[in-house]
Amino acid sequence: MNKRRQLILISILALGLFVLLKSLPDTQCALLHVAHQPVLDRGLEFCGVNEEANFYSPNDLQFPVKAEIKFNQNDGELRLIKTDGKLFYDYEIAVSHTQKVHLHLKQNTGRTDYIHLHPVSDDSGVWHFKFPEEFLKGNPGGELQAYIDFVPLRSGRTILAEAKGTWSHESELRDRVSRNKIVSLTTNTNKTGESATLRFKLSTANPSSILKLKPIMGALGHAVVFSTDLKKTGYAHMHPSLEGQEYESEPTLAFKLKLPAAGDYEIWININDGENDYLVAPLHVSN
Template identity: 25%
Template sequence: MKKSIMVWAASAVLYLGVVIAGYSVYASMNPKADEHTDHTAATVQEEEAVDNQSNHDSHGSHGAAAPSEITRTVSYVNGEIIIELKDKNNHAPELEVSHEKNMHLIVVSSDLQEYHHLHPEKKSAGVYQTKVNLADNSYKVFVDIKPKGLNYSVEPIELHVGNIPHEHGGNDLVADMEFTKTINGQTVELTTRSFEVNKEITLNFNVKDAKPDRYLGALGHVVILDEGGEKYIHVHPVADDKTVFGTQFAKPGIYKLWAEFKFGGQVNVYPFVIEVKK
């Protein structure tokens, strides 16, 4: 009887050793399921972030995942807008040329009625200036640049001109029912009628058998702002010979866009108000 118990105990110890050894081999070949799941989720999130950033950048909104490394100061003195740029080390950043210019400056009144697309010239290190006649009002200014080797995102800067109340009303934008506009005798129609959130949108402009002149390296430019004048999108044609633009909207709501085309040496700006739906 005693011998049987000893044999049974020895067998149990041997069996336990085999189980532990087998599990160790299995664990080394197969990481924990929860660790594998977490790694997969992180990888998917990283890939989605890369894809979203790629799409964002391709739409000309100059979004950046990292904080902007450029500080901007905008002032208006004696009919001139003055922009001062500094990097994180308080140095003047070097700017890349984008569509034939170092800087595209978009100035829009807070009610989104007045619109200017300007190209300030460099006056000294980090200082750019341009002349423009602005009425007393509150404006949103967008400094559209590509600093070399630095993160940058285009964000609105408040600019107050003249004696105006600090608290001013918003805008009364209503989506257009008519998508054909005539400026300086040249008619342009926005033939796109459906605008949905989180979908690739093709903005197709019919220039009525006319052919626009090339303007800043393209057949046209489109600037888009949301109703609050916070979200900025700047897009260019999808091809060199077409007045077709591709973009995407992250949120539903009312947006205003300005389509710029050059005919006979004159740049016409065609405003449209659209509604992006879920």
């Protein structure tokens, strides 16, 4: 092969790699990993005006990583394995929204629940996490579906992974108790494939007090969408857009989402009122 053909081949391969990288998603704000232009307000980051989150199944996208997860009574371990069999180490992963690895655990059996954790790596590349007390209380354990998102320093692209395991925990079943509540959920559309703005009006469960949202992972809240059909794996990880009602006595958080396939979903909102709190609401998507 002469030098001219070599240059042409290299150029074609480089273009193909560029197109592939451009197609990798950012689950939190943008449809694709285009130039992310967040809106900054009071030191917090909100999604840009035309950015929206998407519902993805990590296994369907076939990212170059395999996740293995193990659960103990009060904690667990996560391994992020590259295609060559080596582990992702702490120094290989960038900080994204104040953390290196975002672990979303959706509990499917035993109790309907969700928790957002941030594992910490040891020197051998194993990522460790602990269950908070509010998740352990009244939780008999069950099947946990794990979704992981992180950004390798080398590529600068969001990588998604998923895994599943059974968690055994000896506790008498009780519902999780939230300190706050969702007053209302409104959306401009419920049709699959359309761009929806989901607005959650929030308040404290105690009518005599006021909910003042505090920063959590660099934002005023996070939301995650799961299907209620356990055969349909996948999730959307959303950050709020700035609309001006976030600091009212009954704050409203707005999340933009390209609606997934028709069906029933759960939206879990993670907020900070001084401590972590989780709220859940149903979402129906129609054809």
